[in-house]
Amino acid sequence: MAFFVFVFLPLALAGCSGSGADDGNATMAVNATDPQLAGALQDQIMVDPQLGRQANGDSIRPPAQPYSGAVPSDAVAANTDPLDTNGLMKAPAPIAAGKDCTECAAARESVTLGGLAARQKNAKSSQCAASLTYSAAWAQRLPADLPLFPQARVTEAAGTEAGKCALRVVSFSAAQPMQILLDWYYTRAVKAGYTAEHQLDGKEHILGGTRARDDGAYVLFLTARADGGTDIDMVANNGI
Numbered sequence: 001m002a003f004f005v006f007v008f009l010p011l012a013l014a015g016c017s018g019s020g021a022d023d024g025n026a027t028m029a030v031n032a033t034d035p036q037l038a039g040a041l042q043d044q045i046m047v048d049p050q051l052g053r054q055a056n057g058d059s060i061r062p063p064a065q066p067y068s069g070a071v072p073s074d075a076v077a078a079n080t081d082p083l084d085t086n087g088l089m090k091a092p093a094p095i096a097a098g099k100d101c102t103e104c105a106a107a108r109e110s111v112t113l114g115g116l117a118a119r120q121k122n123a124k125s126s127q128c129a130a131s132l133t134y135s136a137a138w139a140q141r142l143p144a145d146l147p148l149f150p151q152a153r154v155t156e157a158a159g160t161e162a163g164k165c166a167l168r169v170v171s172f173s174a175a176q177p178m179q180i181l182l183d184w185y186y187t188r189a190v191k192a193g194y195t196a197e198h199q200l201d202g203k204e205h206i207l208g209g210t211r212a213r214d215d216g217a218y219v220l221f222l223t224a225r226a227d228g229g230t231d232i233d234m235v236a237n238n239g240i
Contacts, residue, residue: 081150083176091179091186091207094200128165128237132158139170145192146218146236149174149181168236175229178222182207185220194218214238 138159139148143166148154152172159168174181182198185207189196194216195209208219216238223231 083150085180085184087187088180088183089187089190091182091196092198094198094205097199097201097206128160128162128167129169131160131162131165132167132169133160134158138168139172142168142170142234143216143218143236143238146185146188146194146234148172149176149184149232151175152232166238168234170234171232172234173225173229173231175227177228178205178224178230181220181222181230181232189218211238 134156136154136157139154139157141159142148148170149172152174154170154172156171157169182205186196186198189207189209192211193213194211196207197209199206203223205222206219207222208217210217216236218234218236220235221233225231
């Protein structure tokens with residue numbers, strides 16, 4: 001039996017060595033014909049030293065704290081303009097939204113900003129929705145008379161200036177309670193010559209209106225957050 005062991009062991013090792021050589025040749029062939037794969041195989045692996053220390057890979061104990069993956073605070077990507085609540089007019093109490101509230105249905109059923117804009121009662125807003133493009137920069141291009149709320153944090157924005165369109169659609173949040181946002185936008189809308197109607201659809205408040213001189217229109221959908229702040233979707237068309 002020992003004789004067979006000594007005979008076949010070298011053969012087995014030789015077989016393994018041959019297989020490795022073939023694999024190396026195959027890899028070299030792939031590298032020669034596929035430069036992207038070659039680069040991926042030869043590039044150095046990037047390591048984040050901060051996350052490496054969090055991994056605690058050399059210890060038999062679990063990490064001392066959870067890995068950092070927290071949602072950024074409202075101070076991140078925010079409008080940093082100071083908030084002035086002096087001289088705000090009080091928004092009227094909401095009236096219950098009826099079955100003919102197209103904005104209410106749009107807010108409930110739309111899953112994108114484009115879908116929300118397309119279902120607005122204002123004809124120009126709905127027609128321009130087809131040419132919307134998405135970029136956070138549109139949040140800073142709202143009409144000057146209905147700008148982004150101070151200290152608001154933008155989550156998504158879209159807009160278009162195709163043809164005669166001047167449509168903006170923005171989703172944002174604010175740390176302030178809903179009543180402050182209602183009063184702030186109501187005051188600005190009325191002073192800019194818009195009408196202002198306040199409706200309530202379940203827990204969602206809708207503030208919207210129009211302006212005859214330029215066919216301007218706006219609508220805000222506001223929902224209170226558990227932390228005391230407010231989530232807002234805003235659609236604005238035309239404006240100064």
